[in-house]
Amino acid sequence: xxxxxxxxxxxxxxxxxxxxxxxxxxxxxxxxxxxxxxxxxxxxxxxxxxxxxxxxxxxxxxxxxxxxxxxxxxxxxxxxxxxxxxxxxxxxxxxxxxxxxxxxxxxxxxxxxxxxxxxxxxxxxxxxxxxxxxxxxxxxxxxxxxxxxxxxxxxxxxxxxxxxxxxxxxxxxxxxxxxxxxxxxxxxxxxxxxxxxxxxxxxxxxxxxxxxxxx
Amino acid sequence: xxxxxxxxxxxxxxxxxxxxxxxxxxxxxxxxxxxxxxxxxxxxxxxxxxxxxxxxxxxxxxxxxxxxxxxxxxxxxxxxxxxxxxxxxxxxxxxxxxxxxxxxxxxxxxxxxxxxxxxxxxxxxxxxxxxxxxxxxxxxxxxxxxxxxxxxxxxxxxxxxxxxxxxxxxxxxxxxxxxxxxxxxxxxxxxxxxxxxxxxxxxxxxxxxxxxxxxxxxxxxxxxxxxxxxxxxxxxxxxxxxxxxxxxxxxxxxxxxxxxxxxxxxxxxxxxxxxxxxxxxxxxxxxxxxxxxxxxxxxxxxxxxxxxxxxxxxxxxxxxxxxxxxxxxxxxxxxxxxxxxxxxxxxxxxxxxxxxxxxxxxxxxxxxxxxxxxxxxxxxxxxxxxxxxxxxxxxxxxxxxxxxxxxxxxxxxxxxxxxxxxxxxxxxxxxxxxxxxxxxxxxxxxxxxxxxxxxxxxxxxxxxxxxxxxxxxxxxxxxxxxxxxxxxxxxxxxxxxxxxxxxxxxxxxxxxxxxxxxxxxxxxxxxxxxxxxxxxxxxxxxxxxxxxxxxxxxxxxxxxxxxxxxxxxx
Numbered sequence: 001x002x003x004x005x006x007x008x009x010x011x012x013x014x015x016x017x018x019x020x021x022x023x024x025x026x027x028x029x030x031x032x033x034x035x036x037x038x039x040x041x042x043x044x045x046x047x048x049x050x051x052x053x054x055x056x057x058x059x060x061x062x063x064x065x066x067x068x069x070x071x072x073x074x075x076x077x078x079x080x081x082x083x084x085x086x087x088x089x090x091x092x093x094x095x096x097x098x099x100x101x102x103x104x105x106x107x108x109x110x111x112x113x114x115x116x117x118x119x120x121x122x123x124x125x126x127x128x129x130x131x132x133x134x135x136x137x138x139x140x141x142x143x144x145x146x147x148x149x150x151x152x153x154x155x156x157x158x159x160x161x162x163x164x165x166x167x168x169x170x171x172x173x174x175x176x177x178x179x180x181x182x183x184x185x186x187x188x189x190x191x192x193x194x195x196x197x198x199x200x201x202x203x204x205x206x207x208x209x210x211x212x213x214x215x
Numbered sequence: 216x217x218x219x220x221x222x223x224x225x226x227x228x229x230x231x232x233x234x235x236x237x238x239x240x241x242x243x244x245x246x247x248x249x250x251x252x253x254x255x256x257x258x259x260x261x262x263x264x265x266x267x268x269x270x271x272x273x274x275x276x277x278x279x280x281x282x283x284x285x286x287x288x289x290x291x292x293x294x295x296x297x298x299x300x301x302x303x304x305x306x307x308x309x310x311x312x313x314x315x316x317x318x319x320x321x322x323x324x325x326x327x328x329x330x331x332x333x334x335x336x337x338x339x340x341x342x343x344x345x346x347x348x349x350x351x352x353x354x355x356x357x358x359x360x361x362x363x364x365x366x367x368x369x370x371x372x373x374x375x376x377x378x379x380x381x382x383x384x385x386x387x388x389x390x391x392x393x394x395x396x397x398x399x400x401x402x403x404x405x406x407x408x409x410x411x412x413x414x415x416x417x418x419x420x421x422x423x424x425x426x427x428x429x430x431x432x433x434x435x436x437x438x439x440x441x442x443x444x445x446x447x448x449x450x451x452x453x454x455x456x457x458x459x460x461x462x463x464x465x466x467x468x469x470x471x472x473x474x475x476x477x478x479x480x481x482x483x484x485x486x487x488x489x490x491x492x493x494x495x496x497x498x499x500x501x502x503x504x505x506x507x508x509x510x511x512x513x514x515x516x517x518x519x520x521x522x523x524x525x526x527x528x529x530x531x532x533x534x535x536x537x538x539x540x541x542x543x544x545x546x547x548x549x550x551x552x553x554x555x556x557x558x559x560x561x562x563x564x565x566x567x568x569x570x571x572x573x574x575x576x577x578x579x580x581x582x583x584x585x586x587x588x589x590x591x592x593x594x595x596x597x598x599x600x601x602x603x604x605x606x607x608x609x610x611x612x613x614x615x616x617x618x619x620x621x622x623x624x625x626x627x628x629x630x631x632x633x634x635x636x637x638x639x640x641x642x643x644x645x646x647x648x649x650x651x652x653x654x655x656x657x658x659x660x661x662x663x664x665x666x667x668x669x670x671x672x673x674x675x676x677x678x679x680x681x682x683x684x685x686x687x688x689x690x691x692x693x694x695x696x697x698x699x700x701x702x703x704x705x706x707x708x709x710x711x712x713x714x715x716x717x718x719x720x721x722x723x724x725x726x727x728x729x730x731x732x733x734x735x736x737x738x739x740x741x742x743x744x745x746x747x748x749x750x751x752x753x754x755x756x757x758x759x760x761x762x763x764x765x766x767x768x769x770x771x772x773x774x775x776x777x778x779x780x781x782x783x784x785x
Contacts, residue, residue, distance in 0.1 A: 028413060031409060031412075031413060032409045032410065032413065034409075035289060035402070035405050035406070035409075036289055037285065037289040037290075037291065038289060038290060038291065039285070040290065040291075040292075042416060044425070049422060050417070051416040051417070051421060052416065053412060053413050053416060155417060158413070158417055159414075159417065161413075162410050162413055162414050162417075165406060165409070165410050166406075166407070166410055166463040167463050169402075169403050169406055169463075169465075172402065172406070174398075174402075175402060175405075178289070
């Protein structure tokens, strides 16, 4: 079993855009990995002219929003520039030798890294309101230009996801069940300074056992 | 998984079934998000803006249970009659390629809901009816443009003919271990369809679709589609404007399943048109049609069935009833038939026309090609010049009285003399069109939108039924359609822009005796040989109008006399 990794293109976003952008990306990936019976749901972004698809799983939606909250929290506490969210899919294998310790092994077969560069607002954090206020000031034009650029980039990321899904099909394990979100997944957040970033990853790899080591 | 699971059939048969269903599902996905009629999004509040807590129920809009068809590829889709009908035709075609063209039709009045696909594509010869060339009737301010071309095909490795894939695969698949290949094919098909589903919402044309179905604004474009099994190549220039997205083919033991799309990236430029000068003109026209007025005129007519319910939110849907009315003459009114034969119909065999017209799913493209059809559109753009009408115009302009007659549920009447009851219509037109468009829109929906609304529920009901047994019975569909639009409350009226008409209308406005309702009603009741020729009035001079007016007076008098005689008997 090999683990496919997809590093999604980095996005320069502002604080108020985090939620929409993350929802859009996470749900898009999960929709492509929810191979059970789903009834898709179209969602129009408020900030961008983009429609993405959810797989209509309320529990999944809740989990994603929870993780996004965590992420926003981290961004506020550690206003460093590199922020990464990793969405991983795995299979659960009971380790023979240690089954009595209730230790289960996660065999990761796919990881998606969402790279966000959250801009630091000079005015500080504008709370949770992510409404697109039309402010008449000289910056409005450049802001809308920035918004358009971000929309294009976000669209690119979505296409990147679709291309990846298209190209890599062989590593996906058999569909375990008929429920919408068929594979176990986890969403991890790494919001740390550049230097500590690698360490964090290494720690996580050691904890979970990197799939490539296991394969 | 799906129904092939546990299917005793052989591996190749399973694979073929998967491939067939893949085509069906793909078509369903494409049309569901390109054919504005059954909008998956306003089906039942499905269109959720990304909000922190979408309602849990929104995921299962129409029904919480999954139908058998939903289980294919584990993807539950909303009803899309257009897809159902087209796939029926395709199923008979032995895994031929499937080409779905999405066509942008730009015209101020082309509001055909495009529920139905190119129905004509169900038979080979009719497919030629749809050309991508749009300039055949270049004078019409209407353009159609292929903005997306989806190509699905199964490339068989062994055999040349797609139809023999079953036999060819039986040999090759035996080398592989039985079920695994069909399992793999199925899983990859699921993935590919998920991609398709997400991708189609990211392409530029989706915005057009979304605007079409979601806004109450009147759009100057519509989306049509055409499903066929051959590629009508683009010109070099056209192709230069297109971008291509190729989904990774799904390899099977005996071939590969390919899906790709050519799309126009500049589609969005075209959509920003609602502000063209045509639009106010159109609204006036639209509103000035007798849709609202006959309500007053014939309050006891069939229109009264339509409840004066909710109006504005359904603004966009008015188009549906427009479409209904474009279709209706063929079935309700025998008189237009001569028009069809004398109209410059190209490429379409006359024999297939009636079917086409009766077909409530006829496509936008069809209208484009068929001028006689266009005559039923209330478009100033398509109106013939105000100069005296050429012979072919007679029926074309005459639908005003037809409309009236329809309101009173009278049979259609042959062309004889102009009559005053018809001439009252222009009068109403005139007064109405002086009002603010907004007001007018306020009036009209009372009859119209409620109708459309009914249509909606009726349709879905009918099609849900269709879904259950997965059959496509045009007859039954037609039936429900007729039921839904039963009261023909609205009929487009063409208004000549000639100033003479205005003068005439003014005159008639003053001629008070002419629109006493009682006389009108008498007309309708008494005279089955009445006329449908107010068109004459539209194209004549004031002097002519006076003359006609005099004739009308005489006629009215005589009819009133008749009426007096008859009323006691009745």
